Amino acid sequence: MTVTRRDVLATAGAAAATLAVTKSANAQSFEFKPNQRYPDTSVEILDPSFAKYRIFSSTLEQVATGMRWAEGPVWFGDGNYLLVSDIPNNRIMRYDQSTGNWGVFRQPSNFANGNARDRQGRLITCEHLTRRVTRTEYDGKITVLADNFNGKRLNSPNDIVCKSDGSIWFTDPPFGIGGDWEGDKQTSELPHSVYRISPDGKLGLVTADLLGPNGLCFSPDEKKLYIIESRAQPNRLVWSFDVGADGSLSNKTKFIDGGATALDGMRADTEGNLWCGWGSTGAPNSKGEELDGVKVFNPEGKAIGFIRLPERCPNLAFGGPKKNRLFMASCHSLYALYVEAHGAV
Helix, strand or coil: CCCCCCHHHHHHCHHHHHCECCCECCCCCCCCCCCCCCCCCCEEECCHHHHHHECCCCCCEEEEECCCCEEEEEEECCCCEEEEEECCCCEEEEEECCCCCEEEEECCCCCEEEEEECCCCCEEEEECCCCEEEEECCCCCEEEEECEECCEECCCCCCEEECCCCCEEEEECCHHHCCCCCCCCCCCCCCCEEEEECCCCCEEEEECCCCCEEEEEECCCCCEEEEEECCCCCCCEEEEEEECCCCCEEEEEEEEECCCCEEEEEEEECCCCEEEEEECCCCCCCCCCCCCEEEEECCCCCEEEEEECCCCCCEEEEECCCCCEEEEEECCEEEEEEECCCECC
């Protein structure tokens, strides 16, 4: 029997067959009232150049809720669904765009965080509990891609991206082993680092020069890698690096200064804009507003747009048949918005 990409989650996530048609997976839900008028005031134009990405008759939607801390969304176009990690609940959830079904894909998930698809369509996952990066094969079996570096255990792989050459890049801060909420409290053996798994499966250190490396993504042409330094002091930062043919990084440049804002995950669109998960630290701005949502920066690092959410947004992904539906994993809920931008991956 020939196994297709579509079979990956059908076999790996048997629980998905019993998905309930509901937005709430448990009592940890968040009430949301969508904007009834167009244009949706939740989508804010900070610079005129962002206007072309806003769809006048597109409204922010809450498509699912009931999580404790949503992270790591990844789109599976051949099945028309999205996976998203619910870390403290030790599970990966699945949202089916065709039916609106919402339920558990995998539990336990080893407190999974970041997810991605490799160039063969397989699910790649960062696991806090086991301190490893895994691949779900077409038959549902789990292959360990990385769990140690130079004989020492990884910290807690956090976010992950795949490059067109077949290499896999991931960040490894100790967030998942700092307590018992997103895994087990354990001892860190390695510095905060970013790693690359080469196409032949070898693990190499990319950089250990960032405090709390978190979200990462490539520019559309893959010539630049952006990495969030979420424990930088005094401000949170996004760094830009030039990517060498051998996988090395150079020309470290400060690309975005996030101030005291919580920066977590990000994605690039086909025009090189960065869509960044954005969160306030609990203090409102001068207008009394909480600054939770997604902030959009152009390729020069200028803020051009903001999508206001009622919850902090750790991470996001583009999905839908045209890659123009932005899915935002936001604390307890999953939000979606159609835009005139298209995901680069």
